[in-house]
Amino acid sequence: MKRSYGIITIDEDKCQGCVNCMMSCRTEAIRIFEGKARIVTNRCIYCGKCFRDCPEHAITSRTHGLEDLKNFKYTIVIPSSTIYSQLPGEREPNRILCALKALGFDHVYEEAIGAEEASIATQEYLKGYQGPYPLISSLCPAIIRLIQIRFPHFVDQINPIDLPAEIVAKDIRKAKAKELGITQEELGIFYLVPCPAKMVAVTKTETKERSFIDGTISIADIYGELMAALREVREEEGLQKASSAGIGWAVKGGEIRELEPRRWLRGDKESIVVDGIKNAIKVLDEIENGKLRNIEFIEARACPEGCVGGALTVADRYVSRGRIRKLMLSHGSESVVDRAEVVKRFKEGYYFFEKGLKPKPFAVRLDTDPLKAVEKMKVRDEIHVSLPGLDCGACGTPNCRAFADDVVQGKAEITDCIFKWREGVKDLAQEVMQWAEKRPHSLPKRGR
Ligand code: SF4
Ligand code: SF4
Known part of the structure; x- marks a missing residue:
């Protein structure tokens, strides 16, 4: 029997009630009841750590698959930059994008372009930001949810710039539908994700009425088909455009790297990169208790090493980090996006969340009286x-x-x-x- 908890499913026939998942969950969101794991959904941050730590592979998540492409006249995939680190022996991003197209998508646009736009938008935002400090990155939806649940008074300190994939989808949705002469509903935009947190951030978006993305597909789900497609792919020119400025967001520190060297951050303040939920909780606790002061910006990632360590990826996270670093060295560091255009759009409010995030404090309620x-x-x-x-x-x-x-x-x-x-x-x-x-x-x- 399979039991669903939002996008997460536990296969109770596989679950042995071994408590591994329960002991690994940093937000105490799992209980074992009658020998089977159960999720307390209002405590879950969708980090996927339990997926990795379940020896029976009983915990999974899925929202869409390649079979959903047929529901649209024209389909686009926005791959997380993490995909460039996942395929052994294949280091050429353009070939990977061509292989993705060969799986049935009509076009492919890189998430990394959205990351480059988000970098510039954040730089502009920081110029006028007067506190409260620290400003916290909005990149990792698992960390956002952790803040909503456990550190609700920090919610207003989350950078209000949208997810890179949403920015790309927003950039292309209207224009592409117009160019093709189809309605926006006939255009299907899918996001290839490294983690369940990004699945939830898109399919249950809290920052706008409706996501610009129609569905999410996990890297792990299409890995086998992608490997097969790579063997026979016919390469097209120029699908890969992003620079190291955007690709680098796949690893921890990739976001802050674009803020620090050009001194978008103030010299008299510190900035922090933290990975892993346990470490993020420790840092946020220390800020809350006044032990860590003078921090201007925090890039926090739920997964060790960043998105290359996401629960829906396939390759070893340390090998993946090395692959992304090599790719960054071989790609230029100059952003391919038109800075003046991004600044203009920033001033028009284009990159901001349409709705503010709300605190969702988890407090054990012992009685209504x-x-x-x-x-x-x-x-x-x-x-x-x-x-x-x-x-x-x-x-x-x-x-x-x-x-x-x-x-x-x-x-x-x-x-x-x-x-x-x-x-x-x-x-x-x-x-x-x-x-x-x-x-x-x-x-x-x-x-x-
Ligand atoms: S996804 Fe993360 S927060 Fe949710 S139950 Fe699993 S380990 Fe806990
Ligand atoms: S670090 Fe990246 S892959 Fe991991 S939960 Fe956050 S957004 Fe997802």
Whole structure:
């Protein structure tokens, strides 16, 4: 049986309830119930870490596939720059783009061009930005969701410049439909993504009424077909246009690299690149607690090494990082986009989110009645201190504190803790022994 949680699916026939996913999830979004993993969706940031850490490959995500191309008269794919690092033996981006076209798309436009536009737009935004600091990159949707859930007061500090792929789709949608003489609905724009977070950012966009992209396809899903297409591809000239300025966004530090050297960031302040959710939480915690100060800009990526480490990629993240770096060296660093045009559009508001992001704080709500909630809080704390504090996960909850929350909310029973269960059995055994010692007074005493 398969159980869906938005774009994530858990195949319960494969899931062995081994708790690996639960222990690896940094936002405590997984519980094990009746031997199967379940996702608490309002805690999930769609990072995909659990996909990677499930030894049974029971957790997956998908929104669209190549079969969806037939629903449109003309189709376009916008590949994440990560694709340039995924195919062993193939280093030539133009051939990769040609092979993508051969899978059935009518045209291909690089996400990296949108990244170059986003770089310039962010540079312009920083010129007039007066705080609050730090400004936080909007590139990684998993980090955005982490902020919405866990650091909601930082939501207004997220850079309001749109995702590179959305910028590309916006650039081409209207113009291409007009050029082809078809309606915008007949034009299908697909985004080839490295992670579930980008799937959600597009299919459930919160920054506009409707995404400029019609569907997302994961790199892992088309990997085999793409490898086959590469063997026979006939190369066309000039599909690949982006420079290292945009391609570099596939790895951690790629975004900030375009802000620092030209001094778009202030010299008297620091900028930070952080990768991995655990590290991002630590940095945001330190900023919140005033331990890290004077930071102007943060580029935070949920995946180690950046998008090359995305959960829906195929190649080793360190090898992929090396491939992107080599590509950056062999490609010019001068952006191919028309800077004056981007600045003009920036001033017209073209690159900004159409709707502001909203905080979505995850707070354990013990009761709707405040007085009862305070009572339950006391009970929860008593339960918590009575637990062994081993955070072993055997109860199907990631740690003892989360288990105490679940018990007081009626989502778990105290005997789900193996230690509490053993204590209960011991107490019961002692009680049985005491009862066994008792005899009705009408009977003769033992030994007579
Ligand atoms: S996708 Fe990430 S946040 Fe969601 S359940 Fe998996 S590990 Fe946790
Ligand atoms: S770092 Fe990149 S691949 Fe990983 S979750 Fe964020 S956007 Fe997706």
